[in-house]
Amino acid sequence: MTQQGILIVVSGPSGAGKGTICQELLSSNPNLKYSISATTRQPRTGEVNGRNYLFVTKDRFKGMIENDELLEWAEVYGNFYGTPRQYVLEQLNKGYDVVLEIDTQGAMKVKEKSPAGVFIYILPPSLDELADRIHKRGTDSLEVIKNRLQCVNGELAQAHNYHYIVTNDQVPAAVEKIESIIVAEKLRTVRNTVLIDNLYRTGSVGNETNAIK
């Protein structure tokens, strides 16, 4: 029997470094799968359809909502973002852990439906650093940047609803912290009652030691 994977939801203000952290995390952890969001926003320079996002039209997005194909969806800065449900459930059932990098609105919807998920909020080390990173990225217009920074305080207020806070001083350190969170979460008693039961029934914890592959 394969253990069910863990759903890991990562949020944080724009410019906190979620994207880079998730990329690093994925590249060094083969048991992790990235859930690609569908969006109606325009691709930024270098973004590839099917890898960074599923770029869809507003009509197609509305169709996905109507057919209940989305685990969550939200409108952010005038664009629609959503998480296709089928891919996530398939991977979890295969025993893979799935990373959702989504905004706080979407994350709170997922938390209602999937309380067993692990919710991680990425903080920038400072607001100056945050503004600096958004400018350096150079992919957004000045107006979009101003809009993003104005939303930061509202975003930060949501951090209290997450299970973990990871400050992104340095990407490798932040990635290691998230790796520790994943290891620890797999050790939580609620996910391991089968080990105790096996030891009772058969005298051995079985092959599923601590649900870690």
Place this chain on the structure above:
Amino acid sequence: MTQQGILIVVSGPSGAGKGTICQELLSSNPNLKYSISATTRQPRTGEVNGRNYLFVTKDRFKGMIENDELLEWAEVYGNFYGTPRQYVLEQLNKGYDVVLEIDTQGAMKVKEKSPAGVFIYILPPSLDELADRIHKRGTDSLEVIKNRLQCVNGELAQAHNYHYIVTNDQVPAAVEKIESIIVAEKLRTVRNTVLIDNLYRTGSVGNETNAIK
């Protein structure tokens, strides 16, 4: 300001390997302090007073109970065991994490008083392995061994009251798992609200990034 340390309580059936795991953990993590229990039982071969236990008389132990010097105490297999309170609180206030290696009775008393503690239960990979380890240790009489094994099922039932289950297949792997638990626990939102507040108030998370030294 120094962040308060974390109280880590480790339990598990006799022979699960708690002692070895805690020793390894302590030797590779200078921020961890071991809380030495007081006990009225006789020292086993090689055990040193003040390092493994405070070996005290029954009269002295009763005095400690009467003077409220113990965080918890319990009678196990006819002997008394207890945790001197002062040392634990001093270390936590200095920002050290403190490991208590205590039985399930004592652990549940600590859990009532210190709900912020982290409770970890060590499982043996199998009951055969457990019996084997107790025999190999060669420090207990046959009668004591029989008594210990009879208590195992009752002990295992307590595992559900702990936050984490760590199977001790191999000591180094078990130690790494506990290290991940400690890292993750320090990232929990409830211990890091100060970071979010700092970012609001001063524009920076401050020097206490994720409470990790």
